[in-house]
Amino acid sequence: MSLERAFAIAATGLAAQRTRMELVASNLANARTTRTPEGGPYRRREPVFLAEPLPARFEDSLAGALRSVRVERVVEDSSPPALRFEPGHPDADADGFVLYPNVDPVEEMVDMLSATRSYEANVTLVRSVREMFRSALGILR
Amino acid sequence: MIGPVRDATVTLLHRALERASRRVSAVASNLANVDTPGYRAVDARFEDALAGAGRLEPLRTHPNHLDPAAERASAAIVEREPRRMRNDGNTVDVDFEMTLLASLQGRYQAAAELVRKRFALLVYAVTDGRTGT
Numbered sequence: 576m577s578l579e580r581a582f583a584i585a586a587t588g589l590a591a592q593r594t595r596m597e598l599v600a601s602n603l604a605n606a607r608t609t610r611t612p613e614g615g616p617y618r619r620r621e622p623v624f625l626a627e628p629l630p631a632r633f634e635d636s637l638a639g640a641l642r643s644v645r646v647e648r649v650v651e652d653s654s655p656p657a658l659r660f661e662p663g664h665p666d667a668d669a670d671g672f673v674l675y676p677n678v679d680p681v682e683e684m685v686d687m688l689s690a691t692r693s694y695e696a697n698v699t700l701v702r703s704v705r706e707m708f709r710s711a712l713g714i715l716r
Numbered sequence: 717m718i719g720p721v722r723d724a725t726v727t728l729l730h731r732a733l734e735r736a737s738r739r740v741s742a743v744a745s746n747l748a749n750v751d752t753p754g755y756r757a758v759d760a761r762f763e764d765a766l767a768g769a770g771r772l773e774p775l776r777t778h779p780n781h782l783d784p785a786a787e788r789a790s791a792a793i794v795e796r797e798p799r800r801m802r803n804d805g806n807t808v809d810v811d812f813e814m815t816l817l818a819s820l821q822g823r824y825q826a827a828a829e830l831v832r833k834r835f836a837l838l839v840y841a842v843t844d845g846r847t848g849t
Contacts, residue, residue, distance in 0.1 A: 577734070577737035577738045577740065577741045578737045578740065578741075580741040580744070581737070581740045581741040581743070581744035582744075584741065584744035584745050584748045585744050585747065585748060587748050588744075588747055588748030588749070588750070591748070591751075592751070595751070624749070624751055624752040624753070625752065626749045626752045626754075626755045639758070639760075639792035639793035639794060640745075640756075640758040640792075640793050640794055640795055641741055641742065641744075641745040641758060641793050642745050642748070642749055642752075642755065642758075643745070643748055644748045644749045644752055689751070690751075692810075693747075693750050693751055696747045696750060696810055696813070696814065697747050697748060699814065699817065700740075700743060700744055700747050700817060703740070703817050703818070703820075703821045704740060704744075706821060706825065707736075707737065707740070707821055707824045707825065707828075710824065710825040710828040710829065711733070711824075711828050713828060713829070713832055714828055714831050714832045714835065716832065
């Protein structure tokens, strides 16, 4: 039934936006992290969304161009780290410069708002479909 | 099938329910992919077919003509004519999807309520008018 399919698709949207939100959290938490196991400062991470056909159990001849979404992978922002002159810092180089993460808190806040809105859009759909289910059940009353 | 339980009205309403729910899954696809670069919004348009459903059936005078019954069954979900496009190639318009969703929900619930009333009438008849509709 199409309504269940709508639920399934919205669920993938919710999951993808939540992953995005978790990455924002990771970026904000590490906005000033100068040491990582890989060496060097923390690098900003962001998700890559991929639209993909529905799982087989929801696929039929009518599904056509319907796509669910998934975080295909997480990529590191390749922009250069910020350089600050802090000679007293334990991670300062010979010239007294410290490499800080390429995280801009303002940018992260905007991304967070955008992820929230997209998440809410999917929640609205789930609510609507739930009401539709309810009215379909009402036929039996 | 035409009969007291599944008459033309119920058939028509069933079709309306089916179409609304199918379009909702297109909206679901668009909202899930609102941030997917390059994703193109999809839709299934049925209004025209719905307006004539149950009354006017297209005439097939040539084997290459679309079979109306098959067309109904196979009306696939396709890319929508883009209303606008972001720089990343995504053509989803959230406001449009939200409005469409609200309208689909309304249509679905109206049709479901009409089916309910229709059956309630039957119950009214078979119980000799002792049950309220």
